[in-house]
Amino acid sequence: MPRKTFRGLSLARSAVVLAVGALLATLFAVPASAADPVGQITGLGGKCVDVAAASNANGTPVQLYDCNGSGAQSWTVAGDGTLRALGKCLDIVERGTADGSLVQLWDCGGGANQQWVVNSARDIVNPQANKCLDVQNRSTANGTRLQIWTCTGQSNQKWTAAGTSGGGNPPPAGGFVVSESQFNQMFPGRNSFYTYSGLTAALSAYPGFANSGSDTVKRQEAAAFLANVSHETGGLVHVVEQNTANYPHYCDPNQSYGCPAGQAAYYGRGPIQLSWNFNYKAAGDALGINLLADPWRVERESAVAWKTGLWYWNTQNGPGTMTPHNAMVNQAGFGQTIRSINGSLECDGRNPAQVQSRINNYQRFVQILGVGPGNNLYC
Template structure:
């Protein structure tokens, strides 16, 4: 019998069980043994794949629910291509292949309605139906039933296993954005802005994208990167492009002056750090003498990223709070814009620039599989 082509994978029917199990294990970053831990599987709104009432009775609905660390959200992947919780399998009701068929918990029987493949796009797919695990009506409400549906690429069909990020590629740094997601966000980025440089900089501000719920962590990472993208043309520009501005960024009234030169403190890095007093403050905070050597921000990727994180985590700018606090305390993405460039953009001053930042944020939250939240505008 000829092989069956399935979303770019050719699986001979006799080898489906073995191949599906191996692929699940590989993309969930665990070995393909009898039953290896995956832990929680998060999706829309940062919520978890959950067994209703933590019941292992046949027919128990599988739903979306706040992540709580319970056994009802502790999944394993088996070498036979099944996903298991509470000793039973994720199962499509009545072996249906129709859009909208709900999923449930059921005794593991080896049927095709209990087989799942995880692909690099973070879809969990049933090969028999050639359909994706889907959050019904794109709702983030607790108790929303999960189902299968024609694969659309939408966020309500994107999943991330604990210990993995973005297509199952582990992020050793623990950062909520995987390298593959970072590359997806910035396909045309300057090679200077490395993912390793970003993750190396995280140690300077360990609370960044690491405070609050999984949803808040992802929202903060998306918000930071969205503003960075706007400031740098998609991580293309390392230095300010208008060289005529360069001499303007020296405030001679500061007691320390401008030891690197009148025109040395132009915009650099992901937040386009500028002015001698900002280089002095950032350098003091980071333990780097940026006042004497501001060029380090354009020479060293990790230093550049650290300056961006310094501003994000410690500076109110023209706003009333740091961008970090705006996201952690649920003030909303709009307040991060206000803290970065609110005096020029917010309150109707430049709505096109505000919208550009929001568009980036909405795109990045979609990549991270999380809702953008409220209060997007400033």
């Protein structure tokens, strides 16, 4: 039987309707029955797939627009592989297959130009054209038309169901902008110590984290934190510092409280690799945990480890001039978070490879979260 491959998805043409419907249902996390709810579908800039003027007339443009919860942004997935709003289908104008063919709302007819597959990379693909649903010119302006385009993997082709289904991801725990599925995608080889539940449990210590500003800013901050964390821990693999020869060097005897847990007890631990007795003291005081006496809690308890990372992110300037949290919320740029974490060793040309590693993580994570990276990535 002849087959055609669509970005890693191989569909038998004789079974295309069933397969498309099943894939849409699976990756939008809904049953493959007629008109199951997806809700809002968000993309670039945290904006929504929207039917212009909430009109259900044939030929109405489908566009990007501020999410508003209206019926013009309420989508359903049907068992025949179509995406529907206002009683009509997402349709490619004139059955086009070329790059730049626009999409519109039209009477549902079951044609190939109304068939869509959602893959694990969060592309919405039209199988006939083997092209992705795409935001024209990568613009986040309200009213920007949607089209199909050769799949590039860029953020203007990434989509998330933001209603009850979450684009194949369950609703984010505790309102966190990163779902567990997205977290797993970011860290496929992570150490089991670094649990998603530990991270979400830690959020209560700093409720402003990834919860300030626009939806885009919230996602950018979460991505920035996790990108730096990934760099510090080798992709959330290392719980403790690997160079044991350094362990005795992290006790500053000039501090009045000394090193009650022992001279070699304050080595790097956790997502930000908390180190030095004075940092364990400050973090413990802020969190209400006696980490000076028991620094090993940072390597025993996932939520405690995550809290120390969030403590640094939200309260410490480090070698920079602002906290990483403020850098993202005030849109100073990802580069300022690098400066605040390790700028004295990496920024201003000191170690460009390390800076680039952090940026690569960040760019990958914002893509997973469906937003752009913003400006000023370098330090």
